[in-house]
Amino acid sequence: MAAELSTVDQVQAVADDKYKYGFVTDIESDLAPKGLNEDIIRFISAKKGEPEWMLAWRLSAYRMWLTLEEPHHWARLDYPPIDYQDSHYYAAPKRKEDGPKSLDEVDPQILETYKKLGIPIQEQAMLAGVVAVDAVFDSVSVATTYKAKLEEMGVIFCPISEAVKKHPDLVRKYLGSVVPYSDNFFATLNSAVFTDGSFVYVPKGLRCPMELSTYFRINEKSTGQFERTLIIADEGSYVSYLEGCTAPQRDENQLHAAVVELIALDDAEIKYSTVQNWYPGDAEGKGGIYNFVTKRGACRGRNSKISWTQVETGSAITWKYPSCILQGDNSQGEFYSVAITNNRQQADTGTKMIHIGRNTRSRIVSKGISAGRANSTYRGLVRIMPKAEGARNFTQCDSLLIGDRCGAHTVPYIESRNPTAKVEHEATTSKISDEQLFYCKQRGLSDEEAVSLIVNGFCKEVLQTLPMEFAVEAQKLVAISLEGSVG
Amino acid sequence: MALIEIRNLHASVDGKEILKGIDLVIEPGQAHAIMGPNGAGKSTLSNVIAGRPGYEVTQGSVTYLGKDLLALEPEARACEGIFLAFQYPVEIPGVATTTFLKTALNAHRKYRGEGELDAMQFLKLVREKTRALGIGDDKLRRPLNVGFSGGEKKRNEVLQMSMLEPRLALLDETDSGLDIDALKVVAEGVNALRSPERSFLIITHYQRLLDYIVPDFVHVLADGRIARSGGKELALELESRGYAEFTGAAA
Numbered sequence: 001m002a003a004e005l006s007t008v009d010q011v012q013a014v015a016d017d018k019y020k021y022g023f024v025t026d027i028e029s030d031l032a033p034k035g036l037n038e039d040i041i042r043f044i045s046a047k048k049g050e051p052e053w054m055l056a057w058r059l060s061a062y063r064m065w066l067t068l069e070e071p072h073h074w075a076r077l078d079y080p081p082i083d084y085q086d087s088h089y090y091a092a093p094k095r096k097e098d099g100p101k102s103l104d105e106v107d108p109q110i111l112e113t114y115k116k117l118g119i120p121i122q123e124q125a126m127l128a129g130v131v132a133v134d135a136v137f138d139s140v141s142v143a144t145t146y147k148a149k150l151e152e153m154g155v156i157f158c159p160i161s162e163a164v165k166k167h168p169d170l171v172r173k174y175l176g177s178v179v180p181y182s183d184n185f186f187a188t189l190n191s192a193v194f195t196d197g198s199f200v201y202v203p204k205g206l207r208c209p210m211e212l213s214t215y216f217r218i219n220e221k222s223t224g225q226f227e228r229t230l231i232i233a234d235e236g237s238y239v240s241y242l243e244g245c246t247a248p249q250r251d252e253n254q255l256h257a258a259v260v261e262l263i264a265l266d267d268a269e270i271k272y273s274t275v276q277n278w279y280p281g282d283a284e285g286k287g288g289i290y291n292f293v294t295k296r297g298a299c300r301g302r303n304s305k306i307s308w309t310q311v312e313t314g315s316a317i318t319w320k321y322p323s324c325i326l327q328g329d330n331s332q333g334e335f336y337s338v339a340i341t342n343n344r345q346q347a348d349t350g351t352k353m354i355h356i357g358r359n360t361r362s363r364i365v366s367k368g369i370s371a372g373r374a375n376s377t378y379r380g381l382v383r384i385m386p387k388a389e390g391a392r393n394f395t396q397c398d399s400l401l402i403g404d405r406c407g408a409h410t411v412p413y414i415e416s417r418n419p420t421a422k423v424e425h426e427a428t429t430s431k432i433s434d435e436q437l438f439y440c441k442q443r444g445l446s447d448e449e450a451v452s453l454i455v456n457g458f459c460k461e462v463l464q465t466l467p468m469e470f471a472v473e474a475q476k477l478v479a480i481s482l483e484g485s486v487g
Numbered sequence: 488m489a490l491i492e493i494r495n496l497h498a499s500v501d502g503k504e505i506l507k508g509i510d511l512v513i514e515p516g517q518a519h520a521i522m523g524p525n526g527a528g529k530s531t532l533s534n535v536i537a538g539r540p541g542y543e544v545t546q547g548s549v550t551y552l553g554k555d556l557l558a559l560e561p562e563a564r565a566c567e568g569i570f571l572a573f574q575y576p577v578e579i580p581g582v583a584t585t586t587f588l589k590t591a592l593n594a595h596r597k598y599r600g601e602g603e604l605d606a607m608q609f610l611k612l613v614r615e616k617t618r619a620l621g622i623g624d625d626k627l628r629r630p631l632n633v634g635f636s637g638g639e640k641k642r643n644e645v646l647q648m649s650m651l652e653p654r655l656a657l658l659d660e661t662d663s664g665l666d667i668d669a670l671k672v673v674a675e676g677v678n679a680l681r682s683p684e685r686s687f688l689i690i691t692h693y694q695r696l697l698d699y700i701v702p703d704f705v706h707v708l709a710d711g712r713i714a715r716s717g718g719k720e721l722a723l724e725l726e727s728r729g730y731a732e733f734t735g736a737a738a
Contacts, residue, residue, distance in 0.1 A: 434541075438540065438561065445594050
């Protein structure tokens with residue numbers, strides 16, 4: 001209950017002000033010089049105190065990246081070229097020793113920042129057993145709560161840099177096993193320069209009793225942020241992971257290229273939920289985050305399941321396709337998505353469901369909402385491999401347009417190489433009608449209340465898959481991100 | 488004081504004048520019926536009062552409880568107590584009827600400076616109202632008007648009316664698309680809401696509805712003007728003689 005209340009308060013604060021996350025904390029950063037070269041990668045690796053194999057992996061990625069070209073041609077996105085030499089690739093808040101041992105040791109300014117964000121860690125720490133927070137401030141984890149409690153149960157939940165040192169066997173076995181460093185331009189860049197992110201390992205047979213959650217935040221001026229998250233659910237285990245983001249307001253575009261890898265072994269299930277509300281830029285499209293993310297899960301074991309839910313309301317550019325590789329027989333993949341674009345935002349998002357094992361099933365529900373002069377594209381691939389006997393897919397893609405200057409596009413690819421497979425695709429495009437708006441207003445609702453109600457109804461099927469803590473926040477975010485879109 | 492006072496009201500849609508000087512005064516507790524041939528401007532009158540976009544008032548005034556109604560936004564008019572029961576209630580997919588009712592009720596309460604009802608208080612109220620109208624809980628969980636029959640949609644309008652307790656209810660061809668049983672249920676719902684404070688403007692093409700919702704006054708609207716006014720017996724007269732004399736007069 002308490003966690004929910006705090007979420008409501010937090011959301012209320014957001015509702016009071018369109019984007020009050022636009023502030024910059026002046027914590028002196030431990031900055032790497034601008035630019036990217038092998039020395040910078042060695043610097044990052046040294047800062048993290050990494051073993052040699054990790055550095056070697058990074059360098060291989062970097063050398064590969066030099067040979068790759070930024071994917072500009074296929075996504076329906078339009079943005080100026082990114083100067084990769086104009087960014088800092090490492091920024092850490094200054095710390096006393098090697099890191100705080102408890103919340104008391106956390107820089108008060110950082111805690112203050114969280115307070116402004118409405119995520120009081122101290123309060124969270126008191127809410128024992130509800131939500132564990134691996135809070136990431138810029139690139140370095142500053143506080144990890146509930147770790148001890150999770151450890152007792154055998155769950156490993158820690159910053160990935162710590163996992164590299166403490167659990168090298170697990171990291172070496174699984175890192176890059178779903179998204180190899182050679183995967184794509186942005187994932188390869190991430191592999192070379194990632195600075196932090198989370199690592200989760202849930203042991204055999206354990207149903208993780210709490211939602212694991214991370215609040216990411218980009219704070220350092222012109223620092224691209226490159227998280228790397230790795231989640232492993234061992235046989236018969238279950239874990240639900242929540243990710244929510246806010247970023248301060250500024251003019252330069254900020255690059256963000258995260259990689260998330262999920263691995264579900266036999267009978268294991270991973271539920272990964274994201275609410276993303278990074279700064280989308282102003283009404284004219286100035287500023288805003290560039291979000292190029294590679295998220296992929298492997299259902300490696302039989303009867304395993306991976307479920308992605310995303311609510312994407314922020315960022316100037318969203319390039320994101322959380323996918324499932326359905327390798328184990330009878331494994332299941334799900335993708336539930338709400339993508340809202342307003343003003344000049346652009347989103348090209350969707351999923352890939354790769355059916356390899358027999359009787360694999362996948363379900364895709366995508367809701368795209370465009371307002372202002374925004375463009376939203378659903379891009380999805382359903383691929384049935386020759387051995388995927390009896391594979392099933394159901395896809396539903398709905399687009400909602402608000403106003404007459406926005407765009408919605410649906411680009412589904414279906415490749416079936418097994419005649420027993422059954423693939424269904426449904427798509428609709430609709431507009432909020434004047435009739436609906438007037439009906440709501442005649443019942444006393446303002447324009448904004450009406451749009452919020454109608455859009456939340458449109459997204460309901462997706463929003464209800466979110467954990468409770470996020471559902472309330474997401475509903476309010478839907479309303480906030482569409483403010484000013486009618487009337 | 489009159490509840491609503493309409494003076495010399497002229498209104499156009501897409502530049503075409505539909506209302507050509509309406510005068511109408513409704514006192515609290517009265518039910519007025521507006522009858523007339525198709526295209527006479529009956530629905531336009533209710534839409535202008537409710538403030539539907541696209542209906543432009545070119546002349547005249549509407550005073551509601553002493554206020555200039557035309558200066559208010561549609562949602563403010565609603566919160567001031569004007570309720571339009573739609574001829575074609577709109578579907579809102581994914582929004583449960585109960586969610587819609589609660590949002591609407593709380594918007595009214597907020598406007599009046601009252602606190603929002605919590606889930607328990609709301610549930611108690613809605614149960615009370617639905618029982619009276621014979622609406623099952625399962626209907627409340629369904630998305631608003633989606634897949635509702637004509638009768639269910641109109642009953643839902645009456646449910647909303649009884650929740651929002653307006654001062655002035657505009658019934659726009661509420662009888663259209665209803666069979667006689669559904670018509671009776673809806674009329675009973677409306678009659679249960681009649682009170683000395685609440686007034687009704689009933690727009691209908693047929694006399695049938697007025698057998699069940701008996702008006703105090705009947706007005707014939709023809710070619711954008713009120714051509715004749717009388718008591719409830721005027722409706723019966725129209726039923727037998729038709730609107731020919733009015734359309735003829737207009738031609």
